[in-house]
Amino acid sequence: MPEHDAEKSQEPTPHRRQQAREQGQVARSQDLASAALLILGLVCLMVLGGGLMEFLVEYSRHQLGGDAWLSADPGFTVGECNRTLLALARTVLPIFAVLLLGAVGINLVQGGFLFLPEKLAPDFTRLDPIRGLQRLFSLANAVRLAFGIFKILVIAAVAFLSLYQQRDTILGLTGLDVPEIARYLVQILFWTTAKIGLALLVLALLDYGFQRWRHEQDLKMTPREVREEMKNLEGNPEVIARRRQVQRQLALHRLSEAVPKADVVISNPTELAVAIQYEPKTMAAPILVAKGAGVLAQRIRRLALEHGIPIVEKKPLAQALYRDVEVDQPIPEDKYAAVAEVLAYVYQLQGKTIPTPPAAAA
16 A cells, blocks of 8 residues: 555545544533633622522521521421522522533534434443553543643642732731621632633633644545545446546437437537427427537537538527427427527528428417
8 A cells, every 4th residue: 555545634525524423523622611611600600699698698597596496397397498498499590500501502612413322322342441441541541631730730820829919818817707707708719710710711722722633633534545435425436437438428429410410500609509400391390409518519519510510609599498408309489489590591591491480380
């Protein structure tokens, strides 16, 4: 096998991309989804977190204050739990719904909608210890491990710098009341988490770009694979070329037999050519015996010149006949007049008697 056939130097074909997509092979970064969900969660807490905080404060006041439950019966306990769960659901479910929609949207943006029920089937090859060790010590896992360690270092650095900038505020919390301490701690934790989320988002975007690049590299094909795909989809290229050559020869042979029988050739002037035959005694209407475009049109004109058949250049009529009339089909009634005019002109040039066209006879 030639050396260049082993190199993936060809861009992937649409069929190759479709096959990869059907197998679930799309460019996707799990880090991007995680980072985006972290930031989305922080935004939800900013917008909807007030209700959750009020619920927690009220619940703590209700549970820790007032009289003790020294003789709570099962009915009272169940009712209290139901009320607590209902209040918690009203507060938490909107946040969960936004996060769920965000997770679905992020994955759709990355890879689009994929329906792969076969992925739910058990894959017993995963139980192979040898393959498991190969995956564990593969280059891809090594790169993933190195990137994971790098992310931990970035997160630690961002968290350290964020807290170090707030060191004076943190040291001064000892002189504040408990509610004020709690408020400052929430603010510090929130903005530290936001900075970590932004850092993770930047890393995730870089990872997504790398995943897209690697996906494109994996999809690239060798020249041999391109040829095999063309052979499977369209057949052997050599057979296709031979079939087209035979069809071309048959078409030229047919023209060689049909054009000499024509009375006139109507052209456009060189792109299209149609040959018309008319025998008033045996034909109810003129018949289109040959037509062609490009090389075939040139062949028709050449045969007409060789056999002394007049060539009339009428662009609109040639286009209409080529478009609307098939070979060996009579001329439609709406084109009788135009074709009769051409035939009359040809017969006049040849000194023949002008036949009465079917349209006029009618």
